[in-house]
Amino acid sequence: MIRTSLLLFLVFLSSRSMAQFSLKGSVMDAYHQVKLENVSLYLVHNKLFERSDSTGSFHFQKLNKGLPDTLVVSIIGYKKQSIPLVENKTLLIQLQLDKPNALAEVQVKASVPMSEDFVNQKINFLDIVLNASSKADPLLAVQSTSAASPFGESASISFRGSNPQLTQIYINDIPIPEPIKFTQMSSLGTFSLIPINTIKDILVFPSNPPIELLNASTGVVQIQSNESFQKQNLEIDASLGQSGIHWTPWANKKNGISLFGHHQFSPLLKFINPSALSNLPHFSESDWGINGYFQTKNLWRLKLFSLFMEEKYASQFRHPSFEGTFDYQKYRHVQTLNLSKLLEHTQWTFKFGFHESSQHDSTGNYAYHPKALQLFSGIDLQLFPQENWSIKTGYQWLHTQTSYQIRKPYYTFDYRPQSASVLYANNPSLSQQELFLSNNYTISKPVRIGFGIKLIHFPQLNDLQVSHQIHTRWFLNDSFTYTNLAWSKQIASLFTAENDYVRVTTQQISWDVVHEQELKKWSFHAFYKTEKSLVNTTQAWGAEFNLSLIKSKSKHELGIGSHWSQQKIGMNSQNSPYQIPFFLRTNSQWKWKYLDLSMSSVIRTGNYYTPLSSSTYSTELQIHVPVFGSTTSQNVSPYMRIDAMLSKMIHKSDKITWITYLSISNVLNRDNVKSINYTRDYQQSFQEYFQKRVIYIGLQLRW
Secondary structure, eight states, X not given: OHHHHHHHHHHHHHHHHHHSOOEEEEEEXXXXXXXXXXXXXXXXXXXXXXEOOTTSEEEEOOOTTOSSEEEEEEOTTBOOEEEEEOSOOOEEEEEOBOTTOHHHHHHHHHTSOGGGGGOSEEEOHHHHHTXXXXXXXXXXXXHTSTTBOOSSSSSSOOBSSOOGGGEXXXXXXXXXXXXXXXXXXXXXXXXXXXXXXXXXXXXXXXSSOOTTSTTOOSEEEEEEEOOOOOTTOEEEEEESSEEEEEEEEEEETTEEEEEEEEEEOSHHHHHXXXXXXXXXXXXXXXXXXXXXXXEOTTOXXXXXXEEEEEEEEEEEEEETTXXXXXXXXXXXXXXXXXXXXXXXSEEEEEEEEEEEEEEEEEETTEEEEEEXXXXXXXXXXXXXXXXXXXXXXXXXXXXXXXXXXXXXXSSTXXXXXXXXXXXXXXXXXXXXXXXXXXXXXXXXXXXXEEEEEEEEEETTTTEEEEEEEEEEEEEOSSTTEEEEEEEEEEEEEEEOTTSOEEEEEEEEEEEEEEEEOSSEEEEEXXXXXXXXXXXXXXXXXXEEEEEEEEOSSEEEEEEEEEEEEEEEETTEEEEOTTOEEEEEEEEEEEEOSSOEEEEEEEEEOOOEEOOEXXXXXXXXXXXXXXXXXXXXXXXXXXXXXXXXXXXXXXXXXXXXXXXXXXXXXXXXXXXXXXXXXXXXXXXXEEEEEOOOOEEEEEEEEEO
């Protein structure tokens, strides 16, 4: 009897302990296939309440009463769902729009960019923070995706073998010129000017960018600023290289305004990494700005982003004719303003952008002092005739003007201060007007098609051009697998070395196959494109395969691909500097009780360069004159880099959280060759290297 009672008691304890399991999953928009945040989730029997986070995920830590239970899922604009739960499993919940509430339906659709229907990749806050190679920088996170050609270590992105100058960056659908700070600084990498804590999400289009964006070409990064604010939120960053603050003085529901400021400094970072940063005597950067979002009861929306920045640095300049210090300083102001009005099946959007900068570079007999101004304005009309149909049309105007003075070496191989130089100035300007029409339509549940046409007018050039695009998506046997086939012909403008403008016509076709489930994703991508200008013609083609696996305490991503790129200048053809015949990327994250580890790696073929043919000594100039080959025919040794980051997020209370991290770039301290340089007489060559090992320590505090 005692044994029987004891056995029953143990069975009861076992069932009680088994009942105390957790429940997790994610919530998604069934139409746009995007994750939804701030969704309300309620377990009726257990009387527990949660909200989905910015990645759409939720987690009930402890279910004391166990299962069965009923999960009630709701958010404004979507149909409420009551889901019976019998067994414990990871849930993927897809919400349908609430058709009876037409205004709510419009609000939900209008909050998502139309271009997101055919997005290649979406990057959120966690994708940036937990990426060991990104250093918490948005564009470096984009650079570490498989679609970017990994030929450098900068945030200046080359998509699939293309010139980085043809990759366009947009903030709130407004083009941003020069989105990189420290644009020429070596040995440390270059970074984007957009602070991470002002970003809602990032959409990446490595091929066939949305035609409704102005001046789109071979690749687009579309950044949306934050539209959700927590009242009296304060974030403080402190690290070896910078200090910063992000403060929300006022917030009301989703409305709010935040102020931010950062200062980047070099002494501590140089002290910890003396050899890696030996070529940088000093560098500093300060930025400050405002990010705001306001919505009235009658559905007027105002989105504001403003940034002021000052940056300075000095680096060691090495050239066969001269070695000295390269001095750089730049001031800039970026302003974007979006005003939109929501009606029952319509959204009007008024856009305004402003960018001004002043820069000064100098070394040897070279000096460059440009002042740039860019003005942008536009008006969009977006229509939602049906749930499965959206139309967008509009007018956009862009004016760019640059006044500059240049002192350049008369001979490109001679940078000695006493040598002959040429002084000249210019004031190039270009205006661009566009009318566009874009249309996305779901023919049936598995088939979606989009097409667009754009009329572009360059008044100064008396030139009229037409861009057009077709983009299709088919969902295959199940809702987890789809294929994209897209083609586009678009026009872009490109700066030359003297800051004049050259029109570039790009045509490309891309094919994607994607299989995506909650814990597993694989994809295959193939592309072909051409870029034609008065200067040269470039052809690029290639393929990529990517695999992603999510386990209980880890996540692993693998990407392998090949980007071939050929340039034709006149009758001569050569390998493009952006050609990467083979590359392999990995990104893994592990979560433990007291520590998180993130590691990423890149292995690829070395950069291509033009080899030296010979050199002769000029008695008149008293310097050796090099003669280089006519083609980019050789490449340096293979590139391999491993980055790692140890981090821990600590929740002190419901209101206070801090993140500590230790980041190590180029863990193996491998000598990755960037380029080939030469001694003064060109008799010997030596290698210039990418970034050496850099150790970075930081703390981020939020309350």
